[in-house]
Amino acid sequence: MPRFIPLLALLALPAFAAGPVSAPVPRRPVHTYSIVARDPETGELGVAVQSHWFSVGSTVPWAEAGVGAVATQSFVDPTYGKLGLDLMRAGRGAPESLAGLLAADSASQVRQVAMIDAKGRVAAHTGDKCISAAGHLVGENFSVQANMMEKDTVWPAMAKAFREAKGDLAERMLVALEAAEAQGGDIRGRQSAALIVVSGKASGRPWVDRKFDLRVEDAPTPLKELRRLVTLQRAYNLMNEGDLAIERNDTEAALKAYSSAEALAPGNAEMVFWHAVSLVNVGRVDEAVPLFQKTYKADARWRKLLERLPKSGLLPDDPKLMTKLLGPSR
Structure with missing residues (x-):
């Protein structure tokens, strides 16, 4: 050099x-x-x-x-x-x-x-x-x-x-x-x-x-993979936008961003999971339940992760609520 x-x-x-x-x-x-x-x-x-x-x-x-x-x-x-x-x-x-x-x-x-x-x-x-x-x-x-x-x-x-x-x-x-x-x-x-x-x-x-x-x-085929990653990055950028909107108490903007992210990355259980967590935290529990169920079908460990969130302050420490969110175990 x-x-x-x-x-x-x-x-x-x-x-x-x-x-x-x-x-x-x-x-x-x-x-x-x-x-x-x-x-x-x-x-x-x-x-x-x-x-x-x-x-x-x-x-x-x-x-x-x-x-x-x-x-x-x-x-x-x-x-x-x-x-x-x-x-x-x-x-x-x-x-x-x-x-x-x-x-x-x-x-x-x-x-x-x-x-x-x-x-x-x-x-x-x-x-x-x-x-x-x-x-x-x-x-x-x-x-x-x-x-x-x-x-x-x-x-x-x-x-x-x-x-x-x-x-x-x-x-x-x-x-x-x-x-x-x-x-x-x-x-x-x-x-x-x-x-x-x-x-x-x-x-x-x-x-x-x-x-x-x-x-x-x-x-x-690196260009095909790069394009896939760009699309995935766009989805995660939208997830971040949704999180910022939650901090501003702009629930509708947050949920719109989360939904757009999921549309860009279909099958990404993590995006669905945290979208559902955000719904619970703004009181829209009934909308969150089917999203949680979707993640459990993808991988049962999402249910185990959900059980740990109240202790970290990411969900209310409410046994009745958790029973509803966890649903029937298999």
Whole structure:
């Protein structure tokens, strides 16, 4: 991996002022096609990637709420992600940040990197020694990039798909990845995928700002699995919305969110169980009973869990109520 000049030195210098640093180049390229993007309506920032390499999500995608997003691939150097976010957090735009890091990298000819900042400024680089077919396309609020592709139609197809896709940022980035695969994708095949979406503004609570943070480490069809996980994440996000609505005493909003979550993840007994618990706690016991019965049919251990909730204060300590909720045992 190349060594980079210190962040403070980069901040003090104009773009491209830093000289190259001698360092060894990794022996194999490990990452293939990706997208960095921003939703102009919500400000959300994101990265999505697929590769024929194990655990692509551990090195390629980087994103921070209110700061920016980075994809670093080809002969990958993860420090582009760390330092790219550091520079953008310090006030540099994505083009300046990327230019400074490339100028400090003696192996920039084998790198492929894209960055977008919280204002939607975008920059991308494909080194002239990246393995073909390789290239990138920068558009308004996004950049798509790919290397080692079967065909050079991959990244233009990604750009077109992203521009035309409907839905939120996660959905539009997924559509872009699927368009790449439809064009043949990586000449080596497929193995892993990842998707990150963060809020447009930082709340000071990073765990809240990360709307999606999903990785498929190793799978025959990683994009299909990634799409399944995105749908499941949406369901759990709705469960969280329901919990927050309960805290606000907005029962109808909570129950609507819980029902929407269950519709996205049919067969998920846990969502049904906690929906039922919430119904009991707002006095809608008769509506809760059939939901509890549904979970017991899926796995009898949900009945055992229910018996433990009064002691933890999650249900009223009322023997008559518990008898009704537990129903006839088998």
